[in-house]
Amino acid sequence: MATELGTPGIGGLDEVVDALRRWQRDEAPLQLHPGDLGWYRRRGARACAAAVRTWRRQGRVLAVGLLDGPGLLRLTTAPEAEHDEELARSVVEDAARPERGVLGAGAVYVEAPTGSLVQDLLAERGWHADESWTPLRRDLAEPVEDPGLRIEVAGPERARAWAAVHRSAFEGSAFTASHWHAMAGGTPFTDARCLLAYDERDTAVAAVAVWSAGPGRPGLLEPMGVHRDHRRRGHGAAVTRAAAAALRRLGSSGALVCTPSARTAAVATYRAAGFRLLPERRDRRRDALPASARADRPGA
Template sequence: MITAVAIVMSTPDVNGLDEAVDALGEWQVEGAPMQLHPGDLGWYRRFGAEATAAAVRTWRRDGRVLAVGLLDGPDLLRVTTAPDVRRDAELADRLVEDLTDAGRGVLPDGRVSVEAPVDALLQDLLPDHGWVAGEPWTPLRRDLSAPVEDPGVRIEVVGPERAPLWAAVIRASFDRSTFTEQRWHAMAQGSPYRDARCLLAHDTRDNAVAAVLVWSAGPGKPGLLEPMGTHRDHRGHGHGKAVNLAAAAALQRMGSSSALVCTPSSNVGAVATYRSAGFRPRPEVRDLTRPA
């Protein structure tokens, strides 16, 4: 039995969330595999500060944060590490122990999944414990070193007074969405939102037809789109392409080096929409799943 006593896993309190966000921001570098982003914690913040803190796990050695995980639902842990410890054996062994033992309080018994960078040693070790590849996802990236095309529609940057409209477009874009104005305000109170922008695209009749939220990790680092949606009553008119161009332009103005997004490979319409806005697919990635 590997004990790895030098590495400690913990759940931060509300005041400790910023440390996890800061660590994730530091770890975002160009050319790295798709990984957990500060914007992912920022988007989860819609459920409130306490719920977000309860969903976060950190792993430390000698006080330094080595890995951050987000329980994005009861059966999915999204985890990443500092770039220099992706192949650290002690950290990987500790993560395997914590993820395979329900008593550790990270994942429950039964069918669960883990998302981790493809170059992490964790990816090599979990299959030895019965984990198998899950559904494929397609990461996409748009380089922001060149000017971004004009989206061709009116783009609105949303503040608190327009939160109800942004929330309504998001609900109309996803069949099971429960997003509300109240959740927008809860999200906007989190520290990641200082480096975020909510955008609305309007058609020629000034209907709000598509929405996107972009998250910067700081100048010179990749930014994230999460979420992006087109109102179900206004699809098929290029509004998804337009709002994705607006998202890329917003991140460029904020100093981001690139714009990233990840979507299920089975959602061929979403992949095509991102590609139409200049996002280029990267190799597919898969979660690792432990069957029930």
């Protein structure tokens, strides 16, 4: 049976989130997580739906992709379809041809789980290995040590404070309380928590969001940041430990996070919080297509 490319629409987002939840496994390489869609939901439900791509066979979702920023497709597949050659070839063909409405004709990137057939086929087609990323994981079978800071769950009443710390932590961020409320309105947030860490002066110094995929499955930290005025004091490791503890209370089997390998300080922070390194992951990059190879997009 043929594999069909589609976009779920707002009404189909819950189905996609449910599929991603089912696909999370402790033994699997880091992959697209329902929390990734939850974090993207800060842009609104319509924008989130427009950024999602699905590949189906006989109506069943076998692969999900998120267009996360200009030219980046973040992709994963159902566990039983990891080595489905017809599916992998369909995904790669759709990603390679701009007229399919997945990626454009300029320089583009695909993030797929390490060792996946999609990765192999992209390499065969000349997609280059790109930036190196470091995944980390903390097992949550045992209780997490006290973070050493006061930690509060940021609900609607603390949305402004959480947004302010995030903006300070990430240069160029325009995150506001309105974005927080848009994010909180999505299905993934049902199993999520936003945390604020306060120092001894009762100042909010760090923020993190954690996303559960359900009991017995790994959860995700996305994002974690420390206010620019309160760095180099151990607050990053402290709020990361608090995040791991929150995921454990939600029933997660482990806590996952991923950061560019070049961000050595971030890697060190997660390791200080009890996370262990997983094998590095590389995105795949295709440079801009020559004009002769470009096909006009419908409606262009």
